[in-house]
Amino acid sequence: MTEAELAGLGVHRIPVPIPFPQAGGPVNVYVIEERDGGILLFDSGLGSPEGHAALEAGFARIGRRFDEVTRIVLSHGHVDHYGAARFVQERHGGSIPVFAHPADVSKVAEAGWRWRDRAPLYAAHLARLGVPAETLAAVATEGERGFGLARRIAEVRPLEPGTILETRHLRLEVLHMPGHTPGLLCLHDRERRLFFSGDHLLEKVSPNPLIELGPDGRDGHFRPLLAYVESVGRMRALDLDLVLPGHGPPFSGHRAIIDALLGFYERRQARIREVLRDGPRTAYEISRALFPSARPGDAFLTISETVANLELLEARGDVVREEQGGLRRHRLAG
Structure with a gap:
């Protein structure tokens, strides 16, 4: 499916530059047309001047305005995915609700934890x-x-797995796919076999399974790679025609990519044993x-x-x- 065909389904991709080469390229902001003529944003991009400029240029390119944004859904709580949400809210001029999985809310909310404290x-x-x-x-x-490239969001509402987001052309089910973060969310249109993966699955880069300490600084409360192997297995079982990732262009053939990724981890573990x-x-x-x-x-x-x-x-x-x-x-x- 081409980008023009996606536009026919009310989906537009805006690549936003980031200074993290290991991420796999610019981060994607997805503009999804709502039933009432508004816009759902899946991720907001990085809160840098270059990120803001890319968002403005992307909105202009597709002929949309920031005051049309009705809600922002965050795939997960990393700065390149939520960093410009406050900028979008300010350009909107009003109140835009922001949603994230409960496990990642503390990463992005104003009342959440700060890097300097942790x-x-x-x-x-x-x-x-x-x-x-x-x-x-x-x-x-x-x-x-890195954390200086994002501003925290005053209010972040929890979005529960299983929620259905009805848009103009799509019926998006919210799926919890922990691994890259404890609260990573993906969106799945079962009928059209589309999957918005965030950083859960990328075509050319393996998602980093990052250390997550508990509130008291102890480790072990979340084991990211074990969680990832389970959740990517659930994704592998889905029938998909197109994956719309957090970085890079859309791609197909998700099962082959997942199998190659799991093989990559097996080789890494073999090297560790060596x-x-x-x-x-x-x-x-x-x-x-x-x-x-x-x-x-x-x-x-x-x-x-x-x-x-x-x-x-x-x-x-x-x-x-x-x-x-x-x-x-x-x-x-x-």
């Missing part, structure tokens, strides 16, 4: 995983820079073996990826963790 908890946890002080400083700087054959290692040491060229500022991403695969290996009984002297190490079981 950063010490993450620093302490990463130190337990073996991250050296200079790398911790780089991670803190990168986090502050590293551990030489003896116990911290997650940081394993991540350096997996990503030898990564910048210090990317350490949160690379360690998150490493830890998520270790959690899956632990769940399978292949790997055991050990805590000693304030450090966590992993070894092969048996």
Whole structure:
């Protein structure tokens, strides 16, 4: 299905530039025509000057106005997906309701948690995983820079899975697909076999399974890769003609992409087992073996990826963790 055919279904894609090359390209804002002539936005893009300009140009290109937006639905609580919601509200000139899954509301709401408040908890946890002080400083700087590209939203309403969003041409079912975040949402039109995936499935990039600490700083309350394997399996079972992702152009053949992605994770886990054959290692040491060229500022991403695969290996009984002297190490079981 071409973009022109999607426009015939009242769906328009606006790519918004972002400064995160590992994300897989510009983030997509989907403008979906409502029954009453208004607009539903699925994601809002990044809250940077370049992001705002891209949104304005995209609205002008499709002949729509910001005051026509009736609601904003967020796929998940990352800055490139919610960062411009306040800008859209201000350009609208009135009140636009914003919706997100309950598990991600605290990431985007004004009353939610802030990076500067949570950063010490993450620093302490990463130190337990073996991250050296200079790398911790780089991670803190990168986090502050990223969260500065979004403004929090005064009120975010919870959107429950199973809700049906009726638009001009589509009947979109809200699906909870945790993994990339605990509260990632996708939209599915069963009749037209369309699937708005957010960052749940991308054509050329694997979604980062990111470390999620509990309110008290403890880990383990959410294991992203285990959740992702389950939810992407549910997506694989769907009959789909087209996936409209959070980054990159729409694509088909979702089952082949999912199978390749799961194979990629299997190979990564095999590499981790290979590293551990030489003896116990911290997650940081394993991540350096997996990503030898990564910048210090990317350490949160690379360690998150490493830890998520270790959690899956632990769940399978292949790997055991050990805590000693304030450090966590992993070894092969048996």
